Amino acid sequence: MATAKRSARTLKVAPVLELKGMKKRYGGKLVLDGINLSLAEHEVVCLIGASGSGKSTLLRCADLLEPIDAGQISLEGERVAFEDRSADATRRRLGIVFQGFNLFPHLTVLENVALAPRVALGLIPAAAERRAKELLKSLGLAEKAREYPDRLSGGQQQRVAIARALATEPKVLLLDEITSALDPVLVAEVLETLRSLALSGMTMLIATHEMAFAADVADRICYLEDGRLIEEGTPEKIFGAPHDPRTKEFLRRVRAISAPGAKRRAGTRVKRTVRAKR
Amino acid sequence: MATGSARKGLLVATLSTLVVAALVAYTIGSSPAWPEVQKAFFDGRYFSTSLPKVAGAFFINVQLFVLAELLILPIGLLIALARSITAPALAPLRIFATIYVDFFRGVPSILIIYVLGFGVPALQIDGIPKEPFFWALVTLVLIYSAYVSEVYRAGIESIHPSQERAARALGLTRVQALRYVVVPQAMRRVIPPLLNDFIGLQKDTALVSILGVVETFKQAQILKAASFNFTPLMTTALIFLIITIPMTRLVDRLAAKDRNAQLGGTR
Ligand SMILES: Nc1ncnc2c1ncn2[C@@H]1O[C@H](COP(=O)(O)OP(=O)(O)O)[C@@H](O)[C@H]1O
Ligand SMILES: [Mg+2]
Numbered sequence: 001m002a003t004a005k006r007s008a009r010t011l012k013v014a015p016v017l018e019l020k021g022m023k024k025r026y027g028g029k030l031v032l033d034g035i036n037l038s039l040a041e042h043e044v045v046c047l048i049g050a051s052g053s054g055k056s057t058l059l060r061c062a063d064l065l066e067p068i069d070a071g072q073i074s075l076e077g078e079r080v081a082f083e084d085r086s087a088d089a090t091r092r093r094l095g096i097v098f099q100g101f102n103l104f105p106h107l108t109v110l111e112n113v114a115l116a117p118r119v120a121l122g123l124i125p126a127a128a129e130r131r132a133k134e135l136l137k138s139l140g141l142a143e144k145a146r147e148y149p150d151r152l153s154g155g156q157q158q159r160v161a162i163a164r165a166l167a168t169e170p171k172v173l174l175l176d177e178i179t180s181a182l183d184p185v186l187v188a189e190v191l192e193t194l195r196s197l198a199l200s201g202m203t204m205l206i207a208t209h210e211m212a213f214a215a216d217v218a219d220r221i222c223y224l225e226d227g228r229l230i231e232e233g234t235p236e237k238i239f240g241a242p243h244d245p246r247t248k249e250f251l252r253r254v255r256a257i258s259a260p261g262a263k264r265r266a267g268t269r270v271k272r273t274v275r276a277k278r
Numbered sequence: 279m280a281t282g283s284a285r286k287g288l289l290v291a292t293l294s295t296l297v298v299a300a301l302v303a304y305t306i307g308s309s310p311a312w313p314e315v316q317k318a319f320f321d322g323r324y325f326s327t328s329l330p331k332v333a334g335a336f337f338i339n340v341q342l343f344v345l346a347e348l349l350i351l352p353i354g355l356l357i358a359l360a361r362s363i364t365a366p367a368l369a370p371l372r373i374f375a376t377i378y379v380d381f382f383r384g385v386p387s388i389l390i391i392y393v394l395g396f397g398v399p400a401l402q403i404d405g406i407p408k409e410p411f412f413w414a415l416v417t418l419v420l421i422y423s424a425y426v427s428e429v430y431r432a433g434i435e436s437i438h439p440s441q442e443r444a445a446r447a448l449g450l451t452r453v454q455a456l457r458y459v460v461v462p463q464a465m466r467r468v469i470p471p472l473l474n475d476f477i478g479l480q481k482d483t484a485l486v487s488i489l490g491v492v493e494t495f496k497q498a499q500i501l502k503a504a505s506f507n508f509t510p511l512m513t514t515a516l517i518f519l520i521i522t523i524p525m526t527r528l529v530d531r532l533a534a535k536d537r538n539a540q541l542g543g544t545r
Contacts, residue, residue, distance in 0.1 A: 090449075103444075
Protein backbone atom coordinates (compact mmCIF):
# COMPACT_ATOMS: atom_id res chain seq x y z
CA MET A 1 0.00 0.00 0.00
CA ALA A 2 2.67 2.47 0.99
CA THR A 3 4.83 1.38 -1.93
CA ALA A 4 2.16 2.25 -4.47
CA LYS A 5 1.85 5.71 -3.06
CA ARG A 6 5.59 6.30 -2.90
CA SER A 7 6.18 5.16 -6.45
CA ALA A 8 3.48 7.50 -7.70
CA ARG A 9 5.27 10.35 -6.02
CA THR A 10 8.78 9.51 -7.09
CA LEU A 11 7.68 9.14 -10.71
CA LYS A 12 6.25 12.67 -10.49
CA VAL A 13 3.11 11.57 -12.27
CA ALA A 14 0.71 14.49 -12.47
CA PRO A 15 -2.34 13.99 -10.28
CA VAL A 16 -5.42 12.83 -12.17
CA LEU A 17 -7.42 15.62 -10.62
CA GLU A 18 -6.04 18.61 -8.81
CA LEU A 19 -7.93 21.44 -7.15
CA LYS A 20 -5.92 24.49 -6.13
CA GLY A 21 -7.24 27.32 -3.99
CA MET A 22 -10.75 26.69 -5.23
CA LYS A 23 -13.29 29.22 -3.98
CA LYS A 24 -17.00 29.32 -4.64
CA ARG A 25 -19.57 31.90 -3.62
CA TYR A 26 -23.35 31.70 -3.63
CA GLY A 27 -24.69 35.20 -3.30
CA GLY A 28 -22.43 36.73 -0.69
CA LYS A 29 -21.76 33.41 1.03
CA LEU A 30 -18.37 31.78 0.63
CA VAL A 31 -19.29 28.11 0.29
CA LEU A 32 -15.85 26.83 -0.71
CA ASP A 33 -12.96 28.67 0.83
CA GLY A 34 -9.70 27.74 -0.82
CA ILE A 35 -9.89 24.01 -1.47
CA ASN A 36 -6.59 22.25 -2.19
CA LEU A 37 -7.04 18.62 -3.06
CA SER A 38 -5.41 16.24 -5.47
CA LEU A 39 -6.12 12.69 -6.50
CA ALA A 40 -3.39 10.39 -7.73
CA GLU A 41 -4.19 7.68 -10.23
CA HIS A 42 -6.12 4.76 -8.67
CA GLU A 43 -6.57 6.73 -5.50
CA VAL A 44 -9.86 6.66 -3.60
CA VAL A 45 -10.54 9.72 -1.49
CA CYS A 46 -13.57 10.06 0.75
CA LEU A 47 -14.93 13.46 1.57
CA ILE A 48 -16.69 13.65 4.91
CA GLY A 49 -18.34 16.55 6.66
CA ALA A 50 -21.63 17.77 8.04
CA SER A 51 -24.47 18.55 5.69
CA GLY A 52 -24.00 22.05 4.34
CA SER A 53 -20.22 21.87 4.62
CA GLY A 54 -19.86 22.13 0.83
CA LYS A 55 -19.28 18.55 -0.35
CA SER A 56 -21.80 18.69 -3.17
CA THR A 57 -20.64 22.10 -4.27
CA LEU A 58 -17.04 20.90 -4.33
CA LEU A 59 -17.97 17.96 -6.56
CA ARG A 60 -20.13 20.05 -8.88
CA CYS A 61 -17.37 22.62 -9.29
CA ALA A 62 -14.76 19.92 -9.85
CA ASP A 63 -17.02 18.44 -12.54
CA LEU A 64 -17.16 21.84 -14.29
CA LEU A 65 -20.90 22.04 -13.78
CA GLU A 66 -20.54 25.44 -12.16
CA PRO A 67 -18.03 28.28 -12.43
CA ILE A 68 -15.66 28.88 -9.55
CA ASP A 69 -14.73 32.29 -8.21
CA ALA A 70 -11.04 31.65 -7.62
CA GLY A 71 -8.47 28.90 -7.91
CA GLN A 72 -7.82 26.36 -10.58
CA ILE A 73 -8.72 22.84 -11.59
CA SER A 74 -6.38 20.50 -13.45
CA LEU A 75 -7.24 17.21 -15.08
CA GLU A 76 -4.26 14.99 -15.90
CA GLY A 77 -1.98 17.98 -15.53
CA GLU A 78 -3.96 20.22 -17.87
CA ARG A 79 -5.87 23.24 -16.65
CA VAL A 80 -9.59 23.06 -17.24
CA ALA A 81 -12.42 25.45 -16.47
CA PHE A 82 -16.18 25.79 -16.67
CA GLU A 83 -15.75 28.72 -19.05
CA ASP A 84 -13.61 26.80 -21.56
CA ARG A 85 -15.02 26.06 -24.97
CA SER A 86 -13.77 22.54 -24.38
CA ALA A 87 -15.67 22.18 -21.09
CA ASP A 88 -18.13 19.70 -22.63
CA ALA A 89 -15.25 17.54 -23.81
CA THR A 90 -13.65 17.79 -20.36
CA ARG A 91 -16.85 16.63 -18.69
CA ARG A 92 -16.66 13.45 -20.74
CA ARG A 93 -13.38 12.71 -18.96
CA LEU A 94 -15.04 13.25 -15.58
CA GLY A 95 -17.86 11.12 -14.27
CA ILE A 96 -20.30 12.21 -11.61
CA VAL A 97 -23.09 10.36 -9.83
CA PHE A 98 -25.67 12.29 -7.88
CA GLN A 99 -27.58 11.49 -4.73
CA GLY A 100 -30.89 11.47 -6.61
CA PHE A 101 -29.80 9.17 -9.50
CA ASN A 102 -31.24 11.58 -12.10
CA LEU A 103 -31.71 8.82 -14.65
CA PHE A 104 -33.55 9.79 -17.82
CA PRO A 105 -37.07 8.42 -17.29
CA HIS A 106 -38.01 8.41 -20.99
CA LEU A 107 -35.10 6.13 -21.92
CA THR A 108 -34.53 2.48 -21.11
CA VAL A 109 -31.66 1.47 -18.87
CA LEU A 110 -29.61 0.57 -21.93
CA GLU A 111 -30.40 3.88 -23.65
CA ASN A 112 -29.52 5.78 -20.48
CA VAL A 113 -26.05 4.26 -20.53
CA ALA A 114 -25.57 4.38 -24.31
CA LEU A 115 -26.66 8.00 -24.74
CA ALA A 116 -23.39 9.71 -23.88
CA PRO A 117 -21.16 7.33 -25.88
CA ARG A 118 -23.40 7.83 -28.89
CA VAL A 119 -24.16 11.54 -28.64
CA ALA A 120 -21.22 12.99 -26.75
CA LEU A 121 -18.46 10.65 -27.91
CA GLY A 122 -19.96 10.15 -31.35
CA LEU A 123 -19.74 6.35 -31.40
CA ILE A 124 -21.95 4.59 -33.91
CA PRO A 125 -25.14 3.35 -32.19
CA ALA A 126 -24.09 -0.30 -32.31
CA ALA A 127 -20.76 0.42 -30.65
CA ALA A 128 -22.39 2.64 -28.02
CA GLU A 129 -24.88 -0.10 -27.27
CA ARG A 130 -22.17 -2.72 -27.03
CA ARG A 131 -20.27 -0.61 -24.53
CA ALA A 132 -23.44 0.01 -22.52
CA LYS A 133 -24.25 -3.70 -22.46
CA GLU A 134 -20.78 -4.59 -21.24
CA LEU A 135 -20.99 -2.04 -18.47
CA LEU A 136 -24.42 -3.18 -17.37
CA LYS A 137 -23.23 -6.76 -17.37
CA SER A 138 -20.22 -5.94 -15.25
CA LEU A 139 -22.49 -4.21 -12.76
CA GLY A 140 -24.91 -7.15 -12.68
CA LEU A 141 -27.66 -5.29 -14.49
CA ALA A 142 -27.66 -7.11 -17.84
CA GLU A 143 -31.20 -8.40 -17.52
CA LYS A 144 -32.51 -4.91 -16.71
CA ALA A 145 -31.26 -3.38 -19.97
CA ARG A 146 -34.68 -3.12 -21.62
CA GLU A 147 -36.51 -1.85 -18.54
CA TYR A 148 -37.37 1.75 -17.84
CA PRO A 149 -35.71 3.23 -14.75
CA ASP A 150 -38.92 3.54 -12.74
CA ARG A 151 -39.29 -0.24 -12.80
CA LEU A 152 -36.03 -0.66 -10.89
CA SER A 153 -35.29 -0.53 -7.18
CA GLY A 154 -33.41 2.48 -5.86
CA GLY A 155 -30.22 0.47 -5.57
CA GLN A 156 -30.49 -0.75 -9.13
CA GLN A 157 -31.21 2.76 -10.36
CA GLN A 158 -28.16 4.07 -8.61
CA ARG A 159 -26.02 1.32 -10.17
CA VAL A 160 -27.40 2.28 -13.57
CA ALA A 161 -26.38 5.86 -12.80
CA ILE A 162 -22.87 4.59 -12.04
CA ALA A 163 -22.80 2.64 -15.31
CA ARG A 164 -23.98 5.75 -17.16
CA ALA A 165 -21.22 7.83 -15.58
CA LEU A 166 -18.63 5.21 -16.54
CA ALA A 167 -19.82 5.02 -20.13
CA THR A 168 -17.59 7.83 -21.36
CA GLU A 169 -14.60 6.07 -19.71
CA PRO A 170 -13.85 8.93 -17.32
CA LYS A 171 -10.46 9.35 -15.68
CA VAL A 172 -12.04 10.02 -12.34
CA LEU A 173 -15.42 9.33 -10.83
CA LEU A 174 -17.05 11.82 -8.47
CA LEU A 175 -19.79 10.45 -6.24
CA ASP A 176 -22.09 12.64 -4.20
CA GLU A 177 -23.66 10.79 -1.26
CA ILE A 178 -25.00 8.25 -3.66
CA THR A 179 -26.45 6.01 -0.96
CA SER A 180 -28.21 8.60 1.17
CA ALA A 181 -31.47 8.49 -0.81
CA LEU A 182 -31.62 4.70 -0.54
CA ASP A 183 -33.35 2.38 1.90
CA PRO A 184 -30.79 0.89 4.27
CA VAL A 185 -31.26 -2.57 2.74
CA LEU A 186 -30.30 -1.21 -0.69
CA VAL A 187 -27.20 0.64 0.46
CA ALA A 188 -25.05 -2.48 0.61
CA GLU A 189 -25.35 -3.38 -3.08
CA VAL A 190 -24.31 0.10 -4.16
CA LEU A 191 -21.37 0.17 -1.76
CA GLU A 192 -20.37 -3.25 -3.06
CA THR A 193 -20.32 -1.82 -6.58
CA LEU A 194 -18.05 1.00 -5.41
CA ARG A 195 -15.76 -1.47 -3.68
CA SER A 196 -15.26 -3.45 -6.85
CA LEU A 197 -14.69 -0.23 -8.80
CA ALA A 198 -12.03 0.70 -6.28
CA LEU A 199 -10.44 -2.72 -6.70
CA SER A 200 -10.42 -2.30 -10.45
CA GLY A 201 -8.33 0.84 -10.00
CA MET A 202 -10.89 3.57 -10.63
CA THR A 203 -9.83 6.93 -9.28
CA MET A 204 -12.66 8.19 -7.13
CA LEU A 205 -13.66 11.14 -4.99
CA ILE A 206 -16.55 10.06 -2.80
CA ALA A 207 -18.65 12.33 -0.63
CA THR A 208 -20.26 10.08 1.93
CA HIS A 209 -21.92 9.77 5.29
CA GLU A 210 -21.07 6.07 5.46
CA MET A 211 -18.10 6.22 7.81
CA ALA A 212 -17.58 2.47 7.98
CA PHE A 213 -17.50 2.31 4.21
CA ALA A 214 -15.14 5.29 3.99
CA ALA A 215 -12.80 3.69 6.49
CA ASP A 216 -12.92 0.51 4.49
CA VAL A 217 -12.45 1.71 0.94
CA ALA A 218 -10.61 5.02 1.12
CA ASP A 219 -6.89 5.60 0.76
CA ARG A 220 -7.41 9.02 2.19
CA ILE A 221 -10.13 10.80 4.12
CA CYS A 222 -10.72 14.54 3.84
CA TYR A 223 -12.74 16.31 6.47
CA LEU A 224 -14.60 19.36 5.19
CA GLU A 225 -16.15 22.02 7.41
CA ASP A 226 -17.69 25.31 6.27
CA GLY A 227 -16.06 25.03 2.87
CA ARG A 228 -12.57 24.36 4.21
CA LEU A 229 -10.55 21.18 4.22
CA ILE A 230 -9.77 20.92 7.92
CA GLU A 231 -7.80 17.73 7.97
CA GLU A 232 -6.82 14.88 5.70
CA GLY A 233 -5.05 11.63 6.15
CA THR A 234 -5.32 7.87 6.04
CA PRO A 235 -8.49 6.33 7.47
CA GLU A 236 -6.36 5.03 10.35
CA LYS A 237 -5.26 8.52 11.18
CA ILE A 238 -8.57 10.35 10.71
CA PHE A 239 -10.75 7.77 12.41
CA GLY A 240 -8.13 6.53 14.88
CA ALA A 241 -6.24 9.62 15.92
CA PRO A 242 -7.63 12.81 14.39
CA HIS A 243 -5.48 15.79 15.03
CA ASP A 244 -7.81 18.73 14.69
CA PRO A 245 -10.38 19.31 17.48
CA ARG A 246 -13.05 20.08 14.82
CA THR A 247 -12.53 16.68 13.21
CA LYS A 248 -12.74 15.04 16.63
CA GLU A 249 -15.94 16.87 17.43
CA PHE A 250 -17.53 15.91 14.08
CA LEU A 251 -16.61 12.25 14.50
CA ARG A 252 -17.85 12.24 18.08
CA ARG A 253 -21.23 13.53 16.91
CA VAL A 254 -21.40 11.07 14.00
CA ARG A 255 -20.60 8.16 16.31
CA ALA A 256 -23.21 9.30 18.82
CA ILE A 257 -26.00 9.03 16.23
CA SER A 258 -24.82 6.03 14.23
CA ALA A 259 -25.42 2.48 15.44
CA PRO A 260 -22.53 0.65 17.16
CA GLY A 261 -22.55 -1.83 14.25
CA ALA A 262 -21.27 0.91 11.97
CA LYS A 263 -17.80 0.51 13.49
CA ARG A 264 -15.09 -0.36 11.10
CA ARG A 265 -14.20 -4.00 10.71
CA ALA A 266 -10.54 -4.31 9.91
CA GLY A 267 -10.96 -7.56 7.98
CA THR A 268 -12.98 -6.06 5.16
CA ARG A 269 -10.52 -3.37 4.29
CA VAL A 270 -9.66 -3.18 0.62
CA LYS A 271 -5.97 -3.65 0.36
CA ARG A 272 -4.16 -1.08 -1.66
CA THR A 273 -1.65 -3.63 -2.88
CA VAL A 274 -4.42 -5.71 -4.41
CA ARG A 275 -5.50 -2.75 -6.45
CA ALA A 276 -2.00 -1.70 -7.40
CA LYS A 277 -1.33 -5.12 -8.88
CA ARG A 278 -3.93 -4.66 -11.59
CA MET B 279 -70.23 0.50 -0.61
CA ALA B 280 -68.16 2.60 -2.99
CA THR B 281 -70.01 1.32 -6.08
CA GLY B 282 -73.33 1.86 -4.30
CA SER B 283 -72.59 5.51 -3.64
CA ALA B 284 -71.20 5.88 -7.17
CA ARG B 285 -74.44 4.51 -8.63
CA LYS B 286 -76.44 6.82 -6.42
CA GLY B 287 -74.34 9.76 -7.57
CA LEU B 288 -74.92 8.86 -11.21
CA LEU B 289 -78.67 8.64 -10.62
CA VAL B 290 -78.76 12.05 -8.94
CA ALA B 291 -76.68 13.57 -11.74
CA THR B 292 -78.91 12.12 -14.46
CA LEU B 293 -82.11 13.19 -12.75
CA SER B 294 -80.97 16.73 -12.05
CA THR B 295 -79.67 17.11 -15.61
CA LEU B 296 -83.02 15.93 -17.04
CA VAL B 297 -84.95 18.31 -14.81
CA VAL B 298 -82.82 21.30 -15.78
CA ALA B 299 -82.97 20.39 -19.49
CA ALA B 300 -86.72 20.02 -19.34
CA LEU B 301 -87.07 23.40 -17.61
CA VAL B 302 -84.88 25.13 -20.19
CA ALA B 303 -86.72 23.46 -23.09
CA TYR B 304 -90.07 24.40 -21.60
CA THR B 305 -89.02 28.02 -20.99
CA ILE B 306 -87.73 28.43 -24.54
CA GLY B 307 -90.51 26.44 -26.16
CA SER B 308 -93.25 28.37 -24.37
CA SER B 309 -91.76 31.78 -25.13
CA PRO B 310 -94.12 33.81 -27.35
CA ALA B 311 -91.69 34.15 -30.29
CA TRP B 312 -90.32 30.59 -30.26
CA PRO B 313 -92.16 29.43 -33.42
CA GLU B 314 -90.58 32.23 -35.46
CA VAL B 315 -87.14 31.72 -33.95
CA GLN B 316 -87.35 28.01 -34.58
CA LYS B 317 -88.18 28.67 -38.23
CA ALA B 318 -85.36 31.16 -38.61
CA PHE B 319 -82.65 29.06 -36.95
CA PHE B 320 -83.71 25.44 -36.93
CA ASP B 321 -85.57 24.82 -40.15
CA GLY B 322 -85.21 21.19 -41.19
CA ARG B 323 -85.63 22.01 -44.88
CA TYR B 324 -82.85 24.59 -44.88
CA PHE B 325 -80.70 22.23 -42.83
CA SER B 326 -80.83 19.45 -45.41
CA THR B 327 -80.28 21.78 -48.38
CA SER B 328 -77.38 23.64 -46.69
CA LEU B 329 -75.63 20.55 -45.32
CA PRO B 330 -73.85 19.39 -48.52
CA LYS B 331 -72.59 22.88 -49.37
CA VAL B 332 -71.54 23.82 -45.86
CA ALA B 333 -69.92 20.44 -45.29
CA GLY B 334 -68.17 20.68 -48.66
CA ALA B 335 -66.77 24.09 -47.77
CA PHE B 336 -65.59 22.67 -44.45
CA PHE B 337 -62.98 20.83 -46.46
CA ILE B 338 -61.24 24.21 -46.85
CA ASN B 339 -61.20 24.56 -43.05
CA VAL B 340 -59.74 21.09 -42.73
CA GLN B 341 -57.02 21.91 -45.26
CA LEU B 342 -56.31 25.14 -43.41
CA PHE B 343 -55.98 23.67 -39.95
CA VAL B 344 -54.12 20.54 -40.98
CA LEU B 345 -51.54 22.54 -42.94
CA ALA B 346 -51.36 25.14 -40.17
CA GLU B 347 -50.85 22.51 -37.46
CA LEU B 348 -48.08 20.81 -39.42
CA LEU B 349 -46.29 24.14 -39.72
CA ILE B 350 -47.00 25.29 -36.17
CA LEU B 351 -45.55 22.21 -34.47
CA PRO B 352 -41.93 22.83 -35.56
CA ILE B 353 -42.16 26.64 -35.67
CA GLY B 354 -43.60 26.84 -32.17
CA LEU B 355 -40.82 24.57 -30.89
CA LEU B 356 -38.12 26.66 -32.55
CA ILE B 357 -39.52 29.82 -30.99
CA ALA B 358 -39.69 28.14 -27.57
CA LEU B 359 -36.07 27.02 -27.91
CA ALA B 360 -35.01 30.48 -29.07
CA ARG B 361 -36.55 31.88 -25.90
CA SER B 362 -34.77 29.41 -23.64
CA ILE B 363 -31.33 30.05 -25.09
CA THR B 364 -29.08 31.71 -22.55
CA ALA B 365 -25.92 32.22 -24.62
CA PRO B 366 -25.22 35.98 -24.59
CA ALA B 367 -24.25 35.96 -28.27
CA LEU B 368 -27.72 34.78 -29.19
CA ALA B 369 -29.54 37.38 -27.10
CA PRO B 370 -31.02 39.11 -30.19
CA LEU B 371 -32.72 35.87 -31.16
CA ARG B 372 -34.21 35.54 -27.69
CA ILE B 373 -35.40 39.13 -27.66
CA PHE B 374 -36.92 38.80 -31.12
CA ALA B 375 -38.74 35.62 -30.12
CA THR B 376 -40.06 37.28 -26.97
CA ILE B 377 -41.38 40.30 -28.84
CA TYR B 378 -42.97 38.05 -31.44
CA VAL B 379 -44.79 35.98 -28.83
CA ASP B 380 -45.93 39.01 -26.83
CA PHE B 381 -47.25 40.69 -29.96
CA PHE B 382 -49.18 37.80 -31.46
CA ARG B 383 -50.63 36.73 -28.15
CA GLY B 384 -51.54 40.26 -27.20
CA VAL B 385 -53.39 41.47 -30.32
CA PRO B 386 -56.87 40.11 -31.16
CA SER B 387 -56.62 37.50 -33.91
CA ILE B 388 -59.17 39.25 -36.08
CA LEU B 389 -57.05 42.41 -36.22
CA ILE B 390 -53.97 40.44 -37.23
CA ILE B 391 -55.94 38.70 -39.95
CA TYR B 392 -57.15 42.06 -41.25
CA VAL B 393 -53.77 43.73 -41.23
CA LEU B 394 -51.75 40.84 -42.64
CA GLY B 395 -54.41 39.45 -44.93
CA PHE B 396 -55.30 42.75 -46.60
CA GLY B 397 -52.27 44.90 -45.87
CA VAL B 398 -49.37 42.77 -47.05
CA PRO B 399 -50.84 41.74 -50.42
CA ALA B 400 -51.77 45.40 -50.94
CA LEU B 401 -48.08 46.26 -50.92
CA GLN B 402 -47.99 44.61 -54.35
CA ILE B 403 -44.46 43.37 -53.86
CA ASP B 404 -43.41 41.09 -56.69
CA GLY B 405 -43.40 37.43 -55.80
CA ILE B 406 -45.65 37.80 -52.78
CA PRO B 407 -48.74 35.64 -53.30
CA LYS B 408 -52.13 37.31 -53.28
CA GLU B 409 -54.39 34.30 -52.76
CA PRO B 410 -56.60 34.73 -49.68
CA PHE B 411 -56.02 31.07 -48.74
CA PHE B 412 -52.28 31.65 -48.53
CA TRP B 413 -52.69 34.67 -46.25
CA ALA B 414 -55.28 32.89 -44.17
CA LEU B 415 -52.75 30.13 -43.61
CA VAL B 416 -49.91 32.56 -42.82
CA THR B 417 -51.90 34.52 -40.27
CA LEU B 418 -53.16 31.41 -38.49
CA VAL B 419 -49.65 29.95 -38.36
CA LEU B 420 -48.20 33.20 -37.01
CA ILE B 421 -50.86 33.60 -34.33
CA TYR B 422 -50.94 30.02 -33.16
CA SER B 423 -47.18 29.47 -33.26
CA ALA B 424 -47.00 32.14 -30.58
CA TYR B 425 -49.49 30.29 -28.39
CA VAL B 426 -47.96 26.90 -29.04
CA SER B 427 -44.44 28.15 -28.31
CA GLU B 428 -45.67 29.08 -24.84
CA VAL B 429 -47.06 25.60 -24.40
CA TYR B 430 -43.71 24.11 -25.38
CA ARG B 431 -41.86 26.52 -23.12
CA ALA B 432 -43.99 25.61 -20.12
CA GLY B 433 -43.32 21.95 -20.93
CA ILE B 434 -39.57 22.48 -21.16
CA GLU B 435 -39.54 24.42 -17.91
CA SER B 436 -41.53 21.70 -16.18
CA ILE B 437 -38.65 19.27 -16.64
CA HIS B 438 -36.54 19.46 -13.50
CA PRO B 439 -33.16 21.16 -14.04
CA SER B 440 -31.43 18.11 -12.56
CA GLN B 441 -32.23 16.30 -15.82
CA GLU B 442 -30.37 18.84 -17.90
CA ARG B 443 -27.52 18.86 -15.41
CA ALA B 444 -27.24 15.07 -15.57
CA ALA B 445 -27.02 15.30 -19.35
CA ARG B 446 -24.42 18.07 -19.25
CA ALA B 447 -22.41 16.10 -16.70
CA LEU B 448 -22.11 13.31 -19.27
CA GLY B 449 -20.50 15.75 -21.66
CA LEU B 450 -23.54 16.56 -23.78
CA THR B 451 -23.69 20.13 -25.04
CA ARG B 452 -26.65 22.33 -24.06
CA VAL B 453 -28.28 21.73 -27.45
CA GLN B 454 -27.74 17.97 -27.17
CA ALA B 455 -29.16 17.98 -23.64
CA LEU B 456 -32.28 19.75 -24.90
CA ARG B 457 -32.56 17.52 -27.95
CA TYR B 458 -32.12 14.14 -26.26
CA VAL B 459 -33.20 14.68 -22.67
CA VAL B 460 -35.35 17.74 -22.03
CA VAL B 461 -37.50 18.12 -25.15
CA PRO B 462 -38.53 14.44 -25.44
CA GLN B 463 -39.75 14.50 -21.85
CA ALA B 464 -41.46 17.86 -22.31
CA MET B 465 -43.27 16.55 -25.42
CA ARG B 466 -45.31 14.09 -23.41
CA ARG B 467 -46.48 16.76 -21.05
CA VAL B 468 -47.40 19.27 -23.73
CA ILE B 469 -49.71 17.05 -25.77
CA PRO B 470 -52.94 17.91 -23.89
CA PRO B 471 -52.41 21.70 -23.84
CA LEU B 472 -51.20 21.51 -27.44
CA LEU B 473 -54.40 19.80 -28.55
CA ASN B 474 -56.32 22.46 -26.64
CA ASP B 475 -54.68 25.15 -28.72
CA PHE B 476 -55.44 23.16 -31.85
CA ILE B 477 -59.12 23.12 -30.96
CA GLY B 478 -58.93 26.89 -30.76
CA LEU B 479 -57.16 26.98 -34.11
CA GLN B 480 -59.78 24.80 -35.76
CA LYS B 481 -62.54 27.12 -34.62
CA ASP B 482 -60.56 30.18 -35.64
CA THR B 483 -60.37 28.96 -39.24
CA ALA B 484 -63.81 30.57 -39.44
CA LEU B 485 -62.21 33.97 -38.86
CA VAL B 486 -60.39 33.95 -42.19
CA SER B 487 -63.79 34.21 -43.91
CA ILE B 488 -63.19 37.97 -43.72
CA LEU B 489 -60.40 37.57 -46.25
CA GLY B 490 -62.87 36.11 -48.71
CA VAL B 491 -61.88 32.49 -48.34
CA VAL B 492 -65.06 30.53 -48.97
CA GLU B 493 -64.71 28.16 -46.08
CA THR B 494 -67.65 26.71 -44.19
CA PHE B 495 -68.65 29.84 -42.26
CA LYS B 496 -68.44 32.04 -45.35
CA GLN B 497 -70.46 29.46 -47.28
CA ALA B 498 -73.10 29.46 -44.55
CA GLN B 499 -73.26 33.25 -44.65
CA ILE B 500 -73.76 33.16 -48.42
CA LEU B 501 -76.62 30.68 -48.02
CA LYS B 502 -78.10 32.75 -45.21
CA ALA B 503 -78.03 35.89 -47.32
CA ALA B 504 -79.76 34.09 -50.17
CA SER B 505 -82.52 32.59 -48.07
CA PHE B 506 -82.89 35.05 -45.19
CA ASN B 507 -82.69 32.03 -42.90
CA PHE B 508 -80.07 31.39 -40.23
CA THR B 509 -80.23 27.60 -40.32
CA PRO B 510 -77.09 27.21 -42.50
CA LEU B 511 -75.10 28.87 -39.68
CA MET B 512 -76.44 26.25 -37.29
CA THR B 513 -75.38 23.57 -39.73
CA THR B 514 -71.84 24.96 -39.63
CA ALA B 515 -71.91 25.05 -35.84
CA LEU B 516 -72.91 21.40 -35.82
CA ILE B 517 -70.02 20.45 -38.11
CA PHE B 518 -67.53 22.27 -35.87
CA LEU B 519 -68.94 20.47 -32.84
CA ILE B 520 -68.57 17.11 -34.54
CA ILE B 521 -64.85 17.82 -34.93
CA THR B 522 -64.09 19.59 -31.66
CA ILE B 523 -66.06 17.56 -29.10
CA PRO B 524 -64.15 14.30 -29.64
CA MET B 525 -60.91 16.26 -29.44
CA THR B 526 -61.99 17.94 -26.23
CA ARG B 527 -62.80 14.55 -24.73
CA LEU B 528 -59.43 13.23 -25.87
CA VAL B 529 -57.66 16.16 -24.19
CA ASP B 530 -59.53 15.46 -20.95
CA ARG B 531 -58.59 11.79 -21.11
CA LEU B 532 -54.92 12.48 -21.79
CA ALA B 533 -54.77 15.09 -19.05
CA ALA B 534 -56.34 12.67 -16.57
CA LYS B 535 -53.88 9.97 -17.58
CA ASP B 536 -51.03 12.41 -17.11
CA ARG B 537 -52.23 13.28 -13.62
CA ASN B 538 -52.55 9.63 -12.67
CA ALA B 539 -49.10 8.86 -14.03
CA GLN B 540 -47.64 11.69 -11.99
CA LEU B 541 -49.46 10.63 -8.84
CA GLY B 542 -48.53 6.98 -9.29
CA GLY B 543 -44.97 7.62 -10.46
CA THR B 544 -42.00 6.95 -8.28
CA ARG B 545 -40.37 10.27 -8.99
N1 LIG C 1 -27.27 26.48 -5.83
C1 LIG C 1 -27.06 27.03 -4.62
N2 LIG C 1 -27.44 28.31 -4.39
C2 LIG C 1 -27.22 28.87 -3.19
N3 LIG C 1 -26.65 28.26 -2.15
C3 LIG C 1 -26.27 26.99 -2.31
C4 LIG C 1 -26.45 26.31 -3.55
N4 LIG C 1 -25.96 25.06 -3.43
C5 LIG C 1 -25.50 24.96 -2.17
N5 LIG C 1 -25.67 26.12 -1.49
C6 LIG C 1 -25.23 26.38 -0.11
O1 LIG C 1 -23.89 26.03 -0.04
C7 LIG C 1 -23.60 25.39 1.20
C8 LIG C 1 -22.98 24.04 0.91
O2 LIG C 1 -23.95 23.20 0.33
P1 LIG C 1 -23.61 21.75 -0.21
O3 LIG C 1 -22.46 21.84 -1.12
O4 LIG C 1 -24.87 21.18 -0.75
O5 LIG C 1 -23.19 20.99 1.11
P2 LIG C 1 -23.20 19.44 1.43
O6 LIG C 1 -23.24 18.69 0.14
O7 LIG C 1 -21.94 19.20 2.19
O8 LIG C 1 -24.39 19.18 2.27
C9 LIG C 1 -24.90 25.31 1.94
O9 LIG C 1 -24.95 26.37 2.85
C10 LIG C 1 -25.93 25.48 0.88
O10 LIG C 1 -27.06 26.11 1.41
MG1 LIG D 1 -24.69 17.32 -0.51
